Amino acid sequence: MGTTRWGRRKRGRKGRSRASLEAGRRRTEDPIGTIGTYQTIGTYQTIGIYKTIGTYQTIGIYKTIGIFKTLLFASMLFIFLTQFLFPCANSPFTASRAAWAADGTCGEASAQGSTTWYFAEGYTGEGFQEYLTLFNPNQGWTWADLDLLFNQEPSHTVRIEVLPLSRTTVDINSYAGQDREVSLRLRSDLPIVAERPMYFTYRGAWKGCTVTSGTEALSDTWYFAEGCTRAGFETWLLLANPAETRAVATVRLILEDGGVKAEEVELPPLSRRTVFVNAAVGEGRDVGARVKADAPICAERVMYFDYHDMWPGGHASSGLSRPRGTYLFAEGYTGALFEEWLTLYAPRENVGGDGSDVTLNCLFREGEERSFRVHLDPDQRHTLNINQLVGPDKEVSMELEADEPFLAERPMYFNYRGVCRGGHVSKGVEEAGTRWYLAEGTTRPGFDTYLCLMNPGREAAQVKVDHFYAKGLEDTDEFSIPPRSRITQVIRSHISCGYSDISLRVDSDLPVVVERPLYHPSAEFEVANAMDHIRVLSMGIGPRVAGTEKDREAADYLESTLRSYDYRVERQEVPLPDGSVTYNVIARSYPRYPNENRTLVVGAHYDTKMGTGSPGANDNASGTAVVLELARCFREMLPWKKLVFIFFGGEERLVEGGDQHHFGSRYYVNSLSPEEKEVYIGAVVVDMVGVGSRLYARTMGVGPMDLCDRLMSYAKEVGVSLPYLASGSYSDHEPFEKAGIPAVWLEVKDDPFYHTPADSFDKIDPAHIDRVGRLLEGFMRSL
DSSP states (O other): OOOOSSSSSOOOOBBBOOOOOOOOEEEEEEETSSSOEEEETTTOOOOOOOOOOSOOTTTTTTOOTEEEEEEHHHHHHHIIIIIIIIITTSSGGGGGGGGGGEEEEEEEEEEEEEEEEEEOOOOOSTTEEEEEEEEEEEOEEEEEEEEEEEESSSOEEEEEETEEEEEEEEEEHHHHHHBBBBBEEEEEEEEEEEEEEEEEETTEEEEEEEHHHHHHHHHEEEEEEEOOOOEEEEEEEEEEOSSSSOOOEEEEEEEETSSSEEEEEOOOOEEEEEEHHHHHSSSSBBEEEEEEEEEEEEEEEEEEEEEEETTTEEEEEESSSSEEEEEEEOOOOOSEEEEEEEEBBBBBBHHHHGEEEEEEEEEEGEEEEEEEEEEOOOOOOEEHHHHHHHHHOEEEEEEEEEEOOOEEEEEEEETTTTTTEEEEEEEEEESEEEEEEEEEOOOOOOOOEEEEEEESSSSOOOEEEEEETTTTTEEEEEEEEEEEEEEEEEGGGOOSSSSOOEEEEEEEEEEEEEEEEEOOSSSOHHHHHHHHHHHHIIIIIIOOOOTTTHHHHHHHHHHHHHHTOOOOOOEEEEEEEESSSEEEEEEOOOSSSSSSSOEEEEEEEOOOOTHHHHHHIIIIIHHHHHHHHHHHHHSSSOOSSSEEEEEESOOOSSTTTTTTTHHHHHHHHHHHHHHHHTTTEEEEOOOOOSSEEEEEEEEEEESHHHHHHHHHHHHHHHHOOOOEEEOOOTTTTTTHHHHHOOOOEEEEOOOOOTSSSTOGGGGHHHHHHHHHHHHHHHHHHHH
């Protein structure tokens, strides 16, 4: 994703005063008749603050309580910072693992606020966490009534007070209850902007996140250009009837060969229903959809996938109530590990028997432009591969025009920065505008939020972006977009508030188009990332004997990966007996509090055994990969203690029965001063953790045992079996123990392929990698 910025940048920060308001009340009256229990969320009440992932906030943290001492405010602020901005392992921030899902999503901006929003999709079952983010762009307070509609049960209403010029987040799981299929209707006194983030682990395997802006009005007709039932794809249509009268909808599923599958869906009053497209049309199909109802309803489509069997995730989109003649897409990227598509569908009732010709204009950075023409046959799904169309490594926006109305969506699938796999989709906008709103956005650890802007005009556009927080403060950024081009902004680099949840308002002197890609690498251990590292080290590089060119290549890979995580990397040259050298690759993660100097080493060796031909997948790409992924996690979220991640060279024994081994770890320990050794909590060494039947904590028994004991105690607390097994000097814990530094070696035993050519990637059990990584992540956060 490019980050080029044009023109000058300006930051401002403004505080907004608050009138004292009555504290939130809970009421049981039902002023809207048949809509269930009525609840009020007061101005100063926290909404789902203990569960929100990337959307936390406290409402009214600046409330004045007479002159009740600055100390009270300071203590409240400390609790907020430590519990929510910098949560520890036992905080509620990390308690719900289901919501931490590596994936990305995109969002089309809204040209205006609305007093009504509808969301057909929603689910609070196991592994799903749903939120609603609200942006009030008005100068005044407003109330919003949130109606929750279920499949078979009475609906329920929550009243929400939304501060002016601010961002509010609602935890839907808290109000809907667990294991509920739920649709939403939001009604407010003033026009606001709403988006619905969802984080999930689908079927216990595919993790991801979706964000959709819903729809502002009901319709009796809905269209979708995208849909797929190919291997690794599951597609669902969600239909919601928020009226108090029954509705019947006919769902027509349009296939790539012109075939049509139709089914009828009955929607009782105040209810929602689900259509599983895979079951309706069979596997291996590309699918568009047209929904026609006898009364106004809302409709949404959600897709879950494991793209290429490597990039799991999901994306969602509300439907279009009518085909358009024009589509504008600000976002688009064909760089490495990104695949962009365009799905098109021309309904026969709009284009007749001859179909439609579409002009596709592709706009790039610095004003480059290319045009194509595409013919759409009526009532057939068409798919274009944008990577093939425009070539690799392009940031591209698209402008589509046709004489007859048609349908278009832009799916993208990716492995973002090698740490975030998934996909997102956009239905674009019909025309450019001079003001846009986005309710969702965050710069919290584990999230990367971008702003993509397209200028379809013939003159440069001057743009101002305002960032709004839960407490109403603003940052302002200004820049220019050249004519017929696009740019990308990294939101985190344009705000002064640090880790925060934000809503955005974009103003321009000329019409532009705005989208918001949001990637969620997460700040938790992701086994897929570790498996990628094992694949590169064992298959891409192969045997890595200390002092060889492949050894240097592996050190280069480790250094470049750590630098991509924004570490400053030290490369320590380690001499070997034959006159060659190997390397210790070292990255340090500094704690949240600068006066904290207690240090934990987490290390692994990356070299392989000489004379064996072993590609070293388990010994020891497995340990190296676990430590690399832990380094990424703790770069996303700062630790409580100082961490030193070390990748040791030259661990393997040069001559059997001799003492020529552990060159890298011995060199490192010998370089430490007595003062440095004094502040070491200890060293955790991860070596051979991908093959075998049982995980052990191992030491030589010659050094302090307190680190090993603490790790074993923590494992017991979290339900992980970790028995103790005494070891010889078989790994890089040896020099630490002999120097009096507490150390522990983690190993999964036994590996029948140890030091053979059969120590290959296909033997690695991801469950072992996941178990060790998550155990260490939790333990390190608990220290």
